[in-house]
Amino acid sequence: MGFSTILDILASVIIGGILLTIVLRLSDSAAEKTYNYSGELSLQQNLVTIAQIMESDFRKIGYSKDWESWRANPLSNMPIFEADSSSIKFYADINNDGVMDVIHYYLGPVSELASTPNPRDRFLYRVVNSEAPVGVNLGVTEFFMTYFDALGTPLTLPIIAPSLIASMEINIKVENVQAYDEKYSSAFWRQIRLASRNLQYR
Amino acid sequence: MNLGQSLLAIGALLILSLTVLRMNNNILGTEEVVLDSKIGVLATSIGASIIEQATKLAFDENTNNNSVSSIAGLTLSTDLGQEIPGILDDFDDYHGHTQQDTIYTIPFVSECAVTYINPGNPNGSTTNRTWHKKLTIRISSDFSRDTLELSTIYSYWYFR
Numbered sequence: 001m002g003f004s005t006i007l008d009i010l011a012s013v014i015i016g017g018i019l020l021t022i023v024l025r026l027s028d029s030a031a032e033k034t035y036n037y038s039g040e041l042s043l044q045q046n047l048v049t050i051a052q053i054m055e056s057d058f059r060k061i062g063y064s065k066d067w068e069s070w071r072a073n074p075l076s077n078m079p080i081f082e083a084d085s086s087s088i089k090f091y092a093d094i095n096n097d098g099v100m101d102v103i104h105y106y107l108g109p110v111s112e113l114a115s116t117p118n119p120r121d122r123f124l125y126r127v128v129n130s131e132a133p134v135g136v137n138l139g140v141t142e143f144f145m146t147y148f149d150a151l152g153t154p155l156t157l158p159i160i161a162p163s164l165i166a167s168m169e170i171n172i173k174v175e176n177v178q179a180y181d182e183k184y185s186s187a188f189w190r191q192i193r194l195a196s197r198n199l200q201y202r
Numbered sequence: 203m204n205l206g207q208s209l210l211a212i213g214a215l216l217i218l219s220l221t222v223l224r225m226n227n228n229i230l231g232t233e234e235v236v237l238d239s240k241i242g243v244l245a246t247s248i249g250a251s252i253i254e255q256a257t258k259l260a261f262d263e264n265t266n267n268n269s270v271s272s273i274a275g276l277t278l279s280t281d282l283g284q285e286i287p288g289i290l291d292d293f294d295d296y297h298g299h300t301q302q303d304t305i306y307t308i309p310f311v312s313e314c315a316v317t318y319i320n321p322g323n324p325n326g327s328t329t330n331r332t333w334h335k336k337l338t339i340r341i342s343s344d345f346s347r348d349t350l351e352l353s354t355i356y357s358y359w360y361f362r
Contacts, residue, residue: 019218026225033229040236044243051247187240190247190305194254 032180039176040185046138047174050124051189054170057103057126061090062198066098075100079198080162085144094128102129107143117178124172141186142173168194238346244305245341248312249352252301252339256314260292261335261358270358273331280329282316293356296337312341324355333358 062079064070075081075091082089087106094101108123112135123135124143147155150166159165170191175184260266262276263285270276282297290296297316302309317327319336327336338353 019215022218022222026222029229030225033232037232037236044239047243055250185236188244188306190244191251191254194251 032183035180036176036183036185039179040187043139043174043176043185044187047172047187047189050138050140050172050174051191053126054105054172055191055194057092057094057105058168058170058194060092060094060198062092064093064098064100065096066093069098070100073100078163080165083145083147083159083162083165085146085157088145103127105143107140108135113137117182118175118184120184121175121177137177139174139177140172141175142171144171145169146171170194234347238348241308241343241346242348242350244308245310245343245346245350246352248301248303248305248310249339249341249350252296252312252314253337253352253354255290256293256296256337257354257356259290259295261356262294263292265358266292273333276331276358279318279331293335293337308343308345310341310343312339314339319355 062076064076070076070093079092080088080090082104087104089102089104091100092103093099094103104125104127106125106127108125110120110122112123113121116137118139118141120141121137121139122141122143123137124140125133125135127133146169147159147165148167148169149155149164152167155164170189172189173186174188175186179185262270264270264275264277277294282294284290284295284297284299290299294316296314299314301312301314303312304310315338317336317338318330318332319326319334320328320330320332321334324334324336334355334357336353336355338351340349340351342349
């Protein structure tokens with residue numbers, strides 16, 4: 001075996017190695033993208049689901065099927081009775097039975113989901129009346145609200161007089177619960193100035 | 203290495219290069235679709251917000267404080283739009299209204315148009331006054347290929 005043959009073999013091994021690396025990287029990249037895109041699809045579906053449920057609930061703030069008896073109730077002057085940046089409590093006849101329900105939305109602490117790979121995800125709780133809070137992990141990492149009065153002026157937190165709230169801005173950010181190589185995708189929803197029909201007839 | 207082997211090696215490299223290019227092309231294409239979809243969600247939230255704001259206003263400038271019992275009492279289709287620039291106090295004030303929003307550094311431009319419609323043809327518009335108005339919002343962004351269009355119909359009811 002001459003020197004040139006050894007050189008040929010060496011060159012082939014090097015080129016073969018480079019090609020193998022390219023193919024492996026390609027395969028790795030394809031696996032990563034497939035994983036991430038599936039995650040992206042779920043997170044966007046999660047976001048849309050959250051937005052739909054929240055919009056449906058928030059539009060009903062102050063609504064009652066039995067509006068006459070609700071109107072006679074002094075509580076009807078304050079359909080939102082607790083409001084903070086990431087928590088809100090309000091009255092709404094959610095199941096349309098004429099009985100007012102208390103709806104409480106709030107964001108749980110990060111520590112509750114310490115078991116998931118994503119260090120930022122939290123439970124977004126939706127509690128109706130006195131039922132026990134049940135957490136469903138949809139990958140919510142941010143949930144904050146800004147409140148406005150009837151003139152559109154932002155109300156400063158903490159809100160001392162929730163009866164002044166005429167509209168609100170809802171911001172939600174959702175991330176993957178787990179991701180390939182810890183590269184988490186995210187999606188946002190910002191409902192600018194959601195105004196419940198029944199907030200203006202106080 | 204003879205000529206045949208060289209040609210085979212070149213052919214193999216060519217196929218590999220094309221495969222890599224195709225893969226990258228597919229990945230970038232999917233990336234674009236994902237981004238478009240994310241921007242679409244944000245654009246939908248802006249459109250829904252505008253619809254929300256518009257539908258809580260009065261149907262017409264003339265129904266702001268009083269009721270109207272004849273379509274002759276409504277604003278002419280040529281006069282739809284803001285009576286006082288910058289003040290949106292009835293539904294058709296959104297005609298010609300342009301709004302700019304920036305959400306998470308992505309700029310959006312929303313252009314609104316309000317027309318009267320015939321209930322028999324809600325997709326069209328009419329220059330005649332009717333009890334129904336349609337708000338169409340076109341939301342675009344430099345970051346997205348598509349323009350999102352949302353519309354809603356708002357009707358006026360009175361007791362006869």
